[in-house]
Amino acid sequence: MVKQRISLKDVAQRVGVSMVTVSAAVNGNGRVGRELAEKIRKVAHEMGYRPNAAAQILKNSPKDLGLLILEKTELIRSNASIQDAMIQFMKLSREKFRRCQMEWFDSHKYPDELPHMLTDGLIGGVICYGHAENALADFLETSSTIPIVRLDEPGAYTINSDMMEGVRRTVHYLAESGHRRIGMINGKRFHVFQQAKAGFETALKERNLDLSNICYRENQPFDNYPGEIYELADYVLSFGEKRPTALLIDCAPITKALIYVFQEKGIKVPEDLSIVCFGNIDWEAKNFIPPISGLEYSYYKIISAAMDMLLDLMNHNEPPMKKISIVPELTIRNSVKKLKYTTE
Secondary structure: OOOOOOOHHHHHHHHOOOHHHHHHHHHOOOOOOHHHHHHHHHHHHHHOOOOOHHHHHOOOOOOEEEEEEEOOHHHHOOOHHHHHHHHHHHHHHHHOOOOEEEEEEOOOOOOOOOOHHHOOOOEEEEEEEEOOOHHHHHHHHHOOOOOEEEEOOOOOOEEEEOHHHHHHHHHHHHHHOOOOOEEEEEOOOOHHHHHHHHHHHHHHHHOOOOOOOOOEEEOOOOOOOOHHHHHHHHHHHOOHHHOOOEEEEEOHHHHHHHHHHHHHOOOOOOOOOEEEEEEEOHHHHHOOOOOOEEEEOOHHHHHHHHHHHHHHHHOOOOOOOOEEEEOOEEEOOOOOOOOOOOOO
């Protein structure tokens, strides 16, 4: 019978501390009190724990850059933004002559675990993309022993897409194009969606547009897809003659599905309804019929800024800025129609 290898988690459970504390104690790369570190090393030795050989070899070598993707497993395949972020991360790592690693981790599915990237001692710093839950959220907030830069989530060092300003500019563009009834299909919960809502409401007030019967809905129709797509379309059409003439929609998959349903119901895009997608990337919007106007991320800019910040931290230098905001770029394609101004 093959003897099961003792893991960091086994030692952590025996001592009653976190895996990151055990990793820091046995690898000597974190802030752990001397007495606690000695206790952890003693317990680890007694249990037969053996540090990762690769980690020991690379302990004094230049550390890899890490990209940690946090998303539910079933959504990773459909998220083109994740794919583009990964591509740009690999491209920029090559340009900077740095080794890199990537890991996907579902903190919903594994609520009590941590990604290997944060505990194995091989990574010198991590760009963290996505929303963390459970044990991982606590770790990122209080226990990290390596530099971490967050994307579009709160943290000590962050690169944020300024979706508030991006949506605000988009609403102004639509208003200047003659649209007076502008609606939004937004996501839920996350920081970027809160920003989008704030930008939407700010621009409507700045344009003195009617807020009394606004078409606004928060939904993430992935659990009951495509049923909820039809519900969203019916919600927009329920406004009748007062329905929006322009609609902002979160993410390309939902936008594409809604365009299909609208056209199925006799609503043509852009003749009857102008549409702008937000929170997408260019190639997933322009290769559609009609090509979709989008408020789009530039992941080359985002990952480049995050990597520069991370390398400063890995070299024990304070970055020039702890928080950087990058406004998404508005690209108008065939899904938006200019209208004449009305008195409505």
